Amino acid sequence: MTGIRDIIFVTGNLNKLKEVQMILAKNESDDDINLINKELDLEEIQELDLKEIALAKCKQAVSMLGPGHAVFVEDTALTFDELNGLPGAFIKWFVKSLGLNKIVKLLDPFENKGATAITTIAYADENGEYHVFQGFTKGRIVESRGPTNFGWDSIFEPFESNGKTYAEMEKLEKNSISHRGRAFDEFKQFLFK
Numbered sequence: 101m102t103g104i105r106d107i108i109f110v111t112g113n114l115n116k117l118k119e120v121q122m123i124l125a126k127n128e129s130d131d132d133i134n135l136i137n138k139e140l141d142l143e144e145i146q147e148l149d150l151k152e153i154a155l156a157k158c159k160q161a162v163s164m165l166g167p168g169h170a171v172f173v174e175d176t177a178l179t180f181d182e183l184n185g186l187p188g189a190f191i192k193w194f195v196k197s198l199g200l201n202k203i204v205k206l207l208d209p210f211e212n213k214g215a216t217a218i219t220t221i222a223y224a225d226e227n228g229e230y231h232v233f234q235g236f237t238k239g240r241i242v243e244s245r246g247p248t249n250f251g252w253d254s255i256f257e258p259f260e261s262n263g264k265t266y267a268e269m270e271k272l273e274k275n276s277i278s279h280r281g282r283a284f285d286e287f288k289q290f291l292f293k
């Protein structure tokens with residue numbers, strides 16, 4: 101398929117939007133995406149299954165925007181090895197109510213500070229068919245280092261980052277190994293196949 105296509109990204113998170121704009125700007129095919137942001141307030145269901153959460157979010161976006169649009173949402177989770185997958189999708193509320201330092205302290209009793217960042221994209225195409233893509237990055241939880249303007253970036257140190265937290269990395273570098281970068285690699289492969 102060739103030509104520019106409109107795709108709507110529903111998110112209220114400007115940091116996500118900036119990263120996604122950067123990731124999608126860099127594609128290898130002749131195709132191009134015209135990314136349109138809609139800031140709709142979507143409800144997030146209480147669920148541990150990340151695909152179910154993203155799909156429910158996307159279905160809600162479709163019902164608000166009406167049929168015939170290509171639209172996607174993404175939901176990002178942070179899971180701790182020792183907490184059997186929690187906080188997962190609830191990380192947003194942990195950051196809001198505990199703050200980063202207390203989240204780090206949650207893992208004090210455990211030697212294993214392992215964590216996985218996961219982005220789940222749910223995409224509805226123009227025909228109303230749903231597709232899901234995921235990206236994973238493993239790392240560990242550390243004392244906060246670097247700017248704290250994006251969620252938990254300053255307490256997550258990916259294994260592939262030479263000891264830097266996400267917050268200490270350049271955006272291009274983060275995108276090249278991040279949960280979000282990897283999920284969008286899958287999505288782009290699908291869009292441009």
Ligand SMILES: O=c1[nH]c(=O)c2ncn([C@@H]3O[C@H](COP(=O)(O)OP(=O)(O)OP(=O)(O)O)[C@@H](O)[C@H]3O)c2[nH]1
Nearest residue numbers: 110111112113174175176191192250251252253254
């Ligand atoms: O340090 C970070 N590095 C990241 O790469 C990243 N991506 C998301 N987040 C945060 O994790 C929660 C996800 O919740 P979330 O997916 O529901 O997002 P959201 O509600 O902010 O936006 P949206 O649902 O409108 O898209 C929110 O607190 C986000 O700020 C990140 N933090």
Ligand SMILES: [Mg+2]
Nearest residue numbers: 142144175192
């Ligand atoms: Mg959200």
